[in-house]
Amino acid sequence: MVKNIRHDSFDGKAIRVARKKMHLSQVELAEGITTQATISLVENQNRVPNADVLLAILDRLNLDMSEFVSGDFLTQKAKELLGKVVLQMKHDALSEFADFEKALSQNAPTVQAYYILKAANACYNEKNYDQVIAFANKAVDENTPSLGDFYLFxxxxxxxxxxxxxxxxxxxxxxxxxxxxxxxxxxxxGDMEFHGALKGRQYYAEFLVEINQLDKAADILLEALEALRKRVDLLWVPDLNELLAKVEQKRGNNSEAQKRIHYAHVAAYLSNRKKTEAHLAELDKVKI
Structure with missing residues (x-):
């Protein structure tokens, strides 16, 4: 859904121009969508319509998002969507991405974000890994303007x-x-990049476990946990310690594996992650 468009980023005049080109009155444009008074306020930059009204107006006028929002707004929106999808794993944000997809693909500073979000959509909604690879490749292409190394990562x-x-x-x-x-x-x-990096390390460590590179998996998990300790951040401690416990168990270090489960359990308790704590409580031989 479209939200948080500021008045100074929204071009209601473009709606007026498009309406007149189609020889529609404000009443005709509003019919079945909203009121004539609302259309007047929108066209005079005095109101930003809600998502459903805005998209219905655009559809009737054959307009796309890029025709009435600024490049600065699109860049801000791209980063907001990346934050939701990349870091918070809020896959429902991909439905909001659909509202902005065409505009992001046509705005040079947001093309990389467009490709990354298209790849995420191909993964989460379609399970089409060939498409994920194709879009991700475009995101790292030297001809695609980069938002920074984090997004290449x-x-x-x-x-x-x-x-x-x-x-x-x-x-x-x-x-x-x-x-x-x-x-x-x-x-x-920063927090966004940090938590994105830790999620990346989790995927990488899981891959390394699968191909039996256990020492390397342990090293990158221990380094991540040390960074969490220094930053006084518990969010990823349960997940990474539980994964490290799996690594230690595969390496035959059962006592170290149990210690890591206990650390994970305590961190889940302290960070109030109740479902994770309940799961780890079943594995932890040392009761809190």
Whole structure:
């Protein structure tokens, strides 16, 4: 759904121009959508309509999003959508992306975001890993304006995961390693990049466990947990410690594996992650 469009980013005059080109009165444009008074307020920049009304108006006037919102707004919206999908794993945000898809694809600064979000949509909604790879490749193409190394990192991670699901282990490893080389500094990164990097490490470690590179998996998990300790951040501690416990168990270090489960359990309790805590309580031999 379209939301949070500021008045200074919204061009109601474009709606007036399009309406007159189609020889529609305000009453005719409003019919079945809203009121004539609302159309007047919109055209005079005094009101931004809600999503359903706005999209219905655009459909009637054969307008697309890029014709009435600014490039600055689109860049802000692209980063907002990336934050929701990449970091918060809010896949329902992809329905909001659909409202802006055409505009983002036609606005040079947001083309990379468009490709990353298209890849995410192909993964979450369609399970089409060939499409994920195709869009992610476009996101990292040297001709695509980059929003920064973090987004290159994320696109390579998308490819690594997709090649793995397709069974191409060699290419998956190459893409994961490229992503890892572009990972933001875990200590100095902002919250968005930090948590995105940790999610990437989780995927990478899970891949390394599957191909039996247990020492490397343990190293990247321990480094991530140390960064969490230094940043006084518990969010990822349960997940990464539980994964590290799996690694230690596979390495034959059962006592270390149990210790990691206990750490994960305590962190889930302290961070009030009730479902995770309940799950870990069943595995933890040391009761809180």
């Amino acid at each position: 994320y696109a390579y991670r998308q490819m690594g995961t997709s090649y793995y699901f397709k069974g191409d282990i060699k290419t998956a490893q190459e893409k994961f390693e490229t992503a890892f080389s572009l990972e933001p500094n875990l200590i100095s990164a």
